[in-house]
Amino acid sequence: MGGKPGQLIPKTGGFSGTEPMADVIPFDQRDGSLWYDGKLVPWKDAKTHVLTHGLHYGSCVFEGQRIYNGTIYKLKEHTERLFFSAETLGMKIPFTQEQINQACIDTAAAQGITDGYLRPVAFRGSEMMAVSAQNTTIHVAIACWPWPSYFSPAEKLKGIRLDISRWKRPAPDTEPVHAKAAGLYMICTISKHEAEAKGYADAMMFDYRGYIAEATGANVFFVKDGELHTPTPDCFLNGLTRQSVIAIAKAKGVKVIERHIKPEELTGFSECFLTGSAAEVTPVSEIGPYTFKPGALTETLMNAYSDEVRGLAKVSA
Numbered sequence: 001m002g003g004k005p006g007q008l009i010p011k012t013g014g015f016s017g018t019e020p021m022a023d024v025i026p027f028d029q030r031d032g033s034l035w036y037d038g039k040l041v042p043w044k045d046a047k048t049h050v051l052t053h054g055l056h057y058g059s060c061v062f063e064g065q066r067i068y069n070g071t072i073y074k075l076k077e078h079t080e081r082l083f084f085s086a087e088t089l090g091m092k093i094p095f096t097q098e099q100i101n102q103a104c105i106d107t108a109a110a111q112g113i114t115d116g117y118l119r120p121v122a123f124r125g126s127e128m129m130a131v132s133a134q135n136t137t138i139h140v141a142i143a144c145w146p147w148p149s150y151f152s153p154a155e156k157l158k159g160i161r162l163d164i165s166r167w168k169r170p171a172p173d174t175e176p177v178h179a180k181a182a183g184l185y186m187i188c189t190i191s192k193h194e195a196e197a198k199g200y201a202d203a204m205m206f207d208y209r210g211y212i213a214e215a216t217g218a219n220v221f222f223v224k225d226g227e228l229h230t231p232t233p234d235c236f237l238n239g240l241t242r243q244s245v246i247a248i249a250k251a252k253g254v255k256v257i258e259r260h261i262k263p264e265e266l267t268g269f270s271e272c273f274l275t276g277s278a279a280e281v282t283p284v285s286e287i288g289p290y291t292f293k294p295g296a297l298t299e300t301l302m303n304a305y306s307d308e309v310r311g312l313a314k315v316s317a
């Protein structure tokens with residue numbers, strides 16, 4: 001397969017996941033090294049058994065974070081969330097947060113990546129294969145790969161089209177909705193696949209009450225009369241990018257209103273965009289029958305977030 005570390009993917013890291021497969025090297029066949037249970041190991045040797053609890057029962061949590069100009073954006077916050085997610089699932093990560101932070105830095109350095117994506121993951125091992133898995137080892141791995149912004153700013157500003165998912169974000173007493181847990185992504189993958197089959201880039205999910213919730217891997221914002229409206233994150237991730245964008249907007253004097261938003265209100269918004277570590281700030285042009293025109297506020301926040309993550313104009317905590 002060949003290829004230098006840091007040049008593992010010839011064309012794109014694939015936020016959309018719809019790139020032609022021939023353009024993407026399968027993730028288990030790349031070169032370089034990744035961090036697995038305390039040390040860097042050759043990438044292709046980082047294997048786990050098929051009878052792994054995390055694979056069968058969803059006892060798995062993860063993070064997705066970007067590195068810009070050699071600095072991992074909000075590294076501490078991502079690691080804190082990884083530990084919170086693990087704790088929520090009753091998993092004790094056998095490393096300190098400082099060790100995981102250092103491991104993320106070491107993994108990116110080993111791959112020679114200064115602009116890319118990092119994926120820490122923690123999961124239960126294979127000692128027990130039943131719902132009860134009290135004595136399984138908790139494994140941790142961290143991989144890093146190049147992941148450029150897929151769209152150029154001009155291309156991005158056209159906005160992406162979202163389907164409306166038939167799946168609802170569950171109630172907080174149905175699933176641990178604030179953990180970044182692999183099991184919660186089951187309905188995201190189904191929704192995204194169904195949306196892509198209809199020609200959409202992604203899907204908007206409503207929550208168990210019927211309010212607007214989030215896309216399959218990103219939070220959502222709307223613009224009305226120069227103000228930002230975004231759903232209250234009471235049954236989905238309060239994304240770190242969401243928090244950055246709120247801080248940036250407030251610093252620019254833009255009013256931010258967090259509230260429950262009903263689908264029928266979508267007719268009243270002029271702009272819409274998604275936020276996420278992978279998605280960054282991505283303008284939206286359609287959600288099912290509702291249309292939006294990416295405009296000045298979206299572009300301002302998109303550019304300000306781009307500066308923020310590169311340390312050019314830091315405003316968020």
Ligand SMILES: Cc1ncc(COP(=O)(O)O)c(C=O)c1O
Binds near residue numbers: 064214215219236276
């Ligand atoms: C379901 C979901 N919601 C929201 C987000 C945005 O979170 P963040 O901005 O912390 O990446 C993500 C991405 O991790 C996600 O997967």
